[in-house]
Amino acid sequence: MIIRDAVPADLPAIRDIFNDAVLNTTAIWMDAVVDLANREAWFAARAQQGYPILVVVDEANAVVGYASYGDWRPFDGFCNTVEHSVYVRSDQRGKGVGPLLMRALIERCKAGGKHVMVAAIESGNAASIRLHERLGFITTGQMPQVGRKFGRWLDLTFMQLILTPERSAP
Numbered sequence: 485m486i487i488r489d490a491v492p493a494d495l496p497a498i499r500d501i502f503n504d505a506v507l508n509t510t511a512i513w514m515d516a517v518v519d520l521a522n523r524e525a526w527f528a529a530r531a532q533q534g535y536p537i538l539v540v541v542d543e544a545n546a547v548v549g550y551a552s553y554g555d556w557r558p559f560d561g562f563c564n565t566v567e568h569s570v571y572v573r574s575d576q577r578g579k580g581v582g583p584l585l586m587r588a589l590i591e592r593c594k595a596g597g598k599h600v601m602v603a604a605i606e607s608g609n610a611a612s613i614r615l616h617e618r619l620g621f622i623t624t625g626q627m628p629q630v631g632r633k634f635g636r637w638l639d640l641t642f643m644q645l646i647l648t649p650e651r652s653a654p
């Protein structure tokens with residue numbers, strides 16, 4: 485497995501991983517799948533902001549997972565905080581790909597001068613909560629019934645990691 489920055493040729497595989505999560509999980513609170521143009525616009529927006537999209541590829545250069553981050557909230561005061569996402573192809577979960585991606589993303593985030601990473605996780609997503617706990621994230625928010633999917637209410641758990649605890653506010 486190799487981790488590298490995503491390139492446009494990776495976007496069909498990223499779209500497929502994203503759409504599988506839309507259709508089969510509560511990781512993404514959307515009902516409808518997206519097309520390639522949607523992922524191209526996302527890729528361009530991340531590039532324009534200077535934010536990374538990392539992929540893990542197998543020996544055949546096929547994408548088996550990806551991770552990225554964007555601004556948490558669009559106000560000046562939140563400019564040192566990001567919200568990230570991490571997705572592993574369904575047939576590759578439980579093999580350590582998620583932790584691999586997250587460790588690389590945390591390093592990129594630190595190098596990019598950010599202070600806090602936020603994960604917004606559906607409260608029943610035990611695999612994601614465990615993954616984040618192992619990486620040092622702590623739970624800082626619980627929001628019952630703020631979403632709905634598959635005919636039921638969804639609760640949201642916020643977890644965060646302070647990357648540079650010793651740093652003074654700019």
Ligand SMILES: CC(C)(COP(=O)(O)OP(=O)(O)OC[C@H]1O[C@@H](n2cnc3c(N)ncnc32)[C@H](O)[C@@H]1OP(=O)(O)O)[C@@H](O)C(=O)NCCC(=O)NCCS
Nearest residue numbers: 511570571572577578579580581582583605611612614615
């Ligand atoms: C959450 C996710 C990123 C974790 O990545 P991963 O590569 O599966 O992470 P790990 O290999 O460390 O597995 C995490 C845990 O889930 C378990 N697990 C997850 N999927 C599994 C599967 N299909 N088969 C077996 N175990 C699985 C692992 O055993 C492990 O449990 P453990 O910590 O008790 O050992 C990945 O499962 C995923 O992409 N899920 C769907 C999308 C999603 O929820 N994204 C996060 C949104 S906040």
